[in-house]
Amino acid sequence: MQMPPPDPAILGRRAEIVARLRAALPGVPVIDDPAETRAYECDALTAYACPPLCVVLPGSTAEVAAALRICHGECVPVVPRGAGTSLAGGSLPTADSVVIGLARMTRTLEISAEDRFIRVEAGRTNLSVTQEVEPLGLFYAPDPSSQLACAIGGNIAMNSGGAHCLKYGVTTNNLLGVTMVLMDGTVVEIGHPSGEALGLDLLAAVCGAEGQLGIVTEATLRLVPRPEGARPVLIAFDRSETAGDCVSAIIRAGLVPVAIEFMDRPCIEACEAFARADYPLCEALLIVEAEGSEAEIADQLARIRAVAETFQPLEIREARDAAEAARIWLGRKSAFGAMGQIGDYICLDGTIPVSELGPVLARIAELAEGYGLRVANVFHAGDGNMHPLILFDANSADGLSRAEALGADILRLCVERGGCLTGEHGVGVEKRDLMDAQFTRDDLEAQMRVKDAFDPRWLLNPAKVFPLEVSAGRRAA
Amino acid sequence: MTTPEPRDEADLSEAIRSARGPLCIGGGFTRGFANGGARLSLARLSGIALHEPGALTLVARAGTPMAEVERTLAEAGQRLPFEPLDLRALLGTSGEPTLGGAIATGASGPRRVLVGGARDFVLGARFVDGTGMVVRSGGRVMKNVTGLDLARLLAGSHGTLGVLTEIALKVLPAPETARTLRLSGLDTAAACAALAAALSAPLEVSGAAFDAEGGIARLRLEGFAASVEERAARLAERLRPWGAAEEDPDTDWAAIRDVRDFAGRPGDVWRLSLRPSEAPAILARAGGAQRLDWGGARAWLLLPEGTDLRGWLGAAGARAVLVRAAPDTLHALGRFPPEAPAVAHLSAALRERFDPRGLLNPGLMAAA
Ligand SMILES: Cc1cc2nc3c(=O)[nH]c(=O)nc-3n(C[C@H](O)[C@H](O)[C@H](O)COP(=O)(O)OP(=O)(O)OC[C@H]3O[C@@H](n4cnc5c(N)ncnc54)[C@H](O)[C@@H]3O)c2cc1C
Numbered sequence: 001m002q003m004p005p006p007d008p009a010i011l012g013r014r015a016e017i018v019a020r021l022r023a024a025l026p027g028v029p030v031i032d033d034p035a036e037t038r039a040y041e042c043d044a045l046t047a048y049a050c051p052p053l054c055v056v057l058p059g060s061t062a063e064v065a066a067a068l069r070i071c072h073g074e075c076v077p078v079v080p081r082g083a084g085t086s087l088a089g090g091s092l093p094t095a096d097s098v099v100i101g102l103a104r105m106t107r108t109l110e111i112s113a114e115d116r117f118i119r120v121e122a123g124r125t126n127l128s129v130t131q132e133v134e135p136l137g138l139f140y141a142p143d144p145s146s147q148l149a150c151a152i153g154g155n156i157a158m159n160s161g162g163a164h165c166l167k168y169g170v171t172t173n174n175l176l177g178v179t180m181v182l183m184d185g186t187v188v189e190i191g192h193p194s195g196e197a198l199g200l201d202l203l204a205a206v207c208g209a210e211g212q213l214g215i216v217t218e219a220t221l222r223l224v225p226r227p228e229g230a231r232p233v234l235i236a237f238d239r240s241e242t243a244g245d246c247v248s249a250i251i252r253a254g255l256v257p258v259a260i261e262f263m264d265r266p267c268i269e270a271c272e273a274f275a276r277a278d279y280p281l282c283e284a285l286l287i288v289e290a291e292g293s294e295a296e297i298a299d300q301l302a303r304i305r306a307v308a309e310t311f312q313p314l315e316i317r318e319a320r321d322a323a324e325a326a327r328i329w330l331g332r333k334s335a336f337g338a339m340g341q342i343g344d345y346i347c348l349d350g351t352i353p354v355s356e357l358g359p360v361l362a363r364i365a366e367l368a369e370g371y372g373l374r375v376a377n378v379f380h381a382g383d384g385n386m387h388p389l390i391l392f393d394a395n396s397a398d399g400l401s402r403a404e405a406l407g408a409d410i411l412r413l414c415v416e417r418g419g420c421l422t423g424e425h426g427v428g429v430e431k432r433d434l435m436d437a438q439f440t441r442d443d444l445e446a447q448m449r450v451k452d453a454f455d456p457r458w459l460l461n462p463a464k465v466f467p468l469e470v471s472a473g474r475r476a477a
Numbered sequence: 478m479t480t481p482e483p484r485d486e487a488d489l490s491e492a493i494r495s496a497r498g499p500l501c502i503g504g505g506f507t508r509g510f511a512n513g514g515a516r517l518s519l520a521r522l523s524g525i526a527l528h529e530p531g532a533l534t535l536v537a538r539a540g541t542p543m544a545e546v547e548r549t550l551a552e553a554g555q556r557l558p559f560e561p562l563d564l565r566a567l568l569g570t571s572g573e574p575t576l577g578g579a580i581a582t583g584a585s586g587p588r589r590v591l592v593g594g595a596r597d598f599v600l601g602a603r604f605v606d607g608t609g610m611v612v613r614s615g616g617r618v619m620k621n622v623t624g625l626d627l628a629r630l631l632a633g634s635h636g637t638l639g640v641l642t643e644i645a646l647k648v649l650p651a652p653e654t655a656r657t658l659r660l661s662g663l664d665t666a667a668a669c670a671a672l673a674a675a676l677s678a679p680l681e682v683s684g685a686a687f688d689a690e691g692g693i694a695r696l697r698l699e700g701f702a703a704s705v706e707e708r709a710a711r712l713a714e715r716l717r718p719w720g721a722a723e724e725d726p727d728t729d730w731a732a733i734r735d736v737r738d739f740a741g742r743p744g745d746v747w748r749l750s751l752r753p754s755e756a757p758a759i760l761a762r763a764g765g766a767q768r769l770d771w772g773g774a775r776a777w778l779l780l781p782e783g784t785d786l787r788g789w790l791g792a793a794g795a796r797a798v799l800v801r802a803a804p805d806t807l808h809a810l811g812r813f814p815p816e817a818p819a820v821a822h823l824s825a826a827l828r829e830r831f832d833p834r835g836l837l838n839p840g841l842m843a844a845a
């Protein structure tokens with residue numbers, strides 16, 4: 001992975017730029033000590049790191065605007081940062097960039113139980129939003145597994161998903177409005193608590209734009225009633241393809257479970273060794289969760305069971321109470337940790353049509369064998385969002401690059417089968433150079449025109465999302 | 478004016494490249510939009526490319542008649558979740574509603590309170606922009622964050638950024654059964670409170686409407702029969718403070734969706750989008766005949782011809798859309814409210830880049 005060389009003129013003006021930021025932002029941390037900027041050198045894609053020119057931690061929309069006005073005036077690139085949990089290198093700095101971090105912006109601005117929304121500053125963690133509205137019987141539906149750490153601003157930038165998105169949708173379906181600062185310091189209000197766009201749906205463009213269009217400082221989030229209860233059923237199969245077929249059949253039967261999760265044998269074995277969830281050792285298992293009142297859960301689980309039985313599963317294990325439900329989820333929830341025990345891995349995020357599940361899994365196994373690498377699969381099967389985990393040895397000289405090459409092959413396979421490169425983690429720097437596999441030059445040109453409209457100088461999070469060669473002319477301008 | 482009827486994207490691209498003046502883009506032209514430009518009809522770009530029930534996906538060309546989409550889905554026990562509006566009766570227009578028209582106008586019905594609107598079900602789109610460039614965005618899978626989301630940006634853009642040619646949608650199972658509960662004798666404040674109480678409970682209310690003239694609030698539940706029955710009982714219990722809820726098996730949700738009560742009645746029709754908690758005060762000032770949908774987040778108003786509702790309401794008027802009026806009123810007031818300057822600037826910057834010659838429905842969303 002390449003990044004453009006830093007602009008020596010900016011590096012040379014570092015002290016001046018820092019001084020201007022400090023002067024304009026009294027009381028705001030402006031960090032330029034190399035020992036401290038190191039903490040911002042990467043996100044959760046730790047293979048790539050680069051300390052920024054400096055880091056600014058504003059406490060309000062007005063301070064974000066003031067910082068951006070200076071960077072705009074100085075023509076300095078800016079990298080927005082939430083909690084730094086991106087798995088795609090979305091918040092990876094360049095040496096000539098100013099990181100603007102929202103970690104200090106965590107206030108609740110308004111809660112309306114009647115209109116079912118909450119307005120928060122964008123540095124707030126995802127989980128703390130749901131915790132705050134719990135007493136009202138409401139929750140914020142998108143729940144990425146990183147929800148304890150990741151920030152709402154990062155969720156919006158990545159259009160993050162979660163375990164419950166088959167039923168509740170992803171961030172874009174639960175976002176009602178934002179306050180955003182453009183690169184030139186202009187503050188815009190986009191969206192409305194009613195959720196309806198009367199003009200162009202700019203909110204749709206902002207959500208998932210990976211910090212290319214502006215810095216989101218405040219967000220209005222839709223809240224939904226918390227269901228009374230939820231219980232899973234675990235279904236074991238002797239073939240991955242059968243598990244895939246069963247997923248389609250459940251959906252065709254008119255059921256929309258809140259989650260359908262899939263694990264294959266390598267993943268099941270790792271989880272067993274790690275968490276001892278007492279899973280059946282089989283080729284593939286599904287965890288399907290139903291929610292609602294007790295009677296509704298029982299009814300839905302019976303319907304799911306009836307569908308599953310037509311596929312001759314090895315075992316169907318229904319959780320009868322909270323303890324059994326927790327046990328079924330234990331293995332799935334510890335999957336990533338369990339794989340980490342075995343060795344280093346990279347986690348992919350391609351999506352495929354559910355009908356392609358069986359053939360794609362078979363092909364992934366073949367590709368892995370060709371590289372002599374092991375792949376474990378654990379993913380959100382209901383919506384086809386796969387997370388193949390490629391295991392590799394970080395101590396071997398070409399370990400990472402071989403794993404990355406296999407990863408690229410698997411993502412191209414997803415695209416070939418009607419899917420896409422990334423279902424929820426985003427493009428960042430990680431999948432930037434694969435964008436050509438999914439899009440034509442004209443497709444990318446149209447996306448870049450949106451950025452042109454919001455950030456004409458291409459100073460916000462440059463060198464991300466678009467292949468370097470495709471964006472070169474615009475970045476240099 | 479000649480009516481180009483492109484058969485494919487290449488034709489459409491050519492029609493746009495060679496256009497010498499504004500185009501009036503349409504599927505079935507059921508919305509009665511006109512700008513004096515040549516009509517560009519998508520009717521021949523029609524047909525369902527893919528329907529995969531097990532993956533809840535449908536891909537169809539923009540000119541596909543809505544009736545064909547709905548029939549195909551119904552055969553597999555599925556439907557479009559967002560209940561697209563059909564405003565022909567209200568507007569007194571004719572023509573065949575198309576999928577592209579529904580997506581381009583963001584035509585969402587009552588179920589939006591539970592599942593979301595048209596744009597929430599868009600998985601991907603193909604379109605031709607004002608320079609004739611053919612673009613694909615998104616895809617056909619349910620989770621996709623690859624690149625900027627142009628498909629959703631195009632949804633609701635009324636053709637002003639590009640002409641949709643193909644749309645991929647998430648669909649949902651049609652429910653086994655539906656039931657409606659009715660509360661009578663309510664004023665708008667009581668109705669909004671009752672609807673909010675219903676929508677804040679985990680009962681999956683899929684329609685929450687109020688007829689302010691009749692004082693009747695209606696709430697819809699859908700799903701498996703046993704579940705609907707259980708939820709209906711609990712909903713009635715929850716609504717007790719506002720009176721005894723009755724079953725209303727005759728409710729025509731399509732008529733509520735399409736505001737058919739105002740069809741044929743003289744006057745201008747306005748649409749307001751509101752915070753339900755603020756709706757009663759704003760609607761009391763607005764006057765006229767009123768219908769509420771989306772738990773009070775959307776209001777339809779029938780007002781004397783030529784009323785400047787925006788001027789009258791002040792700040793709240795910034796969320797008023799003029800849906801039906803005589804051409805001179807539409808011309809004087811504009812269909813859509815003016816946007817705040819910073820937002821208007823972004824919208825204009827986008828249009829300048831996607832439609833630099835100002836060919837695509839100019840003047841429809843913002844002053845040309
Ligand atoms: C263990 C683990 C589990 C995960 N599980 C999931 C999961 O289940 N589902 C899922 O979708 N993701 C998951 N992720 C990925 C990650 O948590 C999400 O992408 C998350 O939304 C990133 O939020 P953040 O605050 O950490 O953003 P950061 O990493 O700080 O930034 C992410 C991107 O957003 C931009 N950005 C950040 N804040 C703003 C802002 N205020 N305005 C504009 N742009 C901004 C950044 O420039 C960057 O491009 C997981 C990550 C980890 C490490």
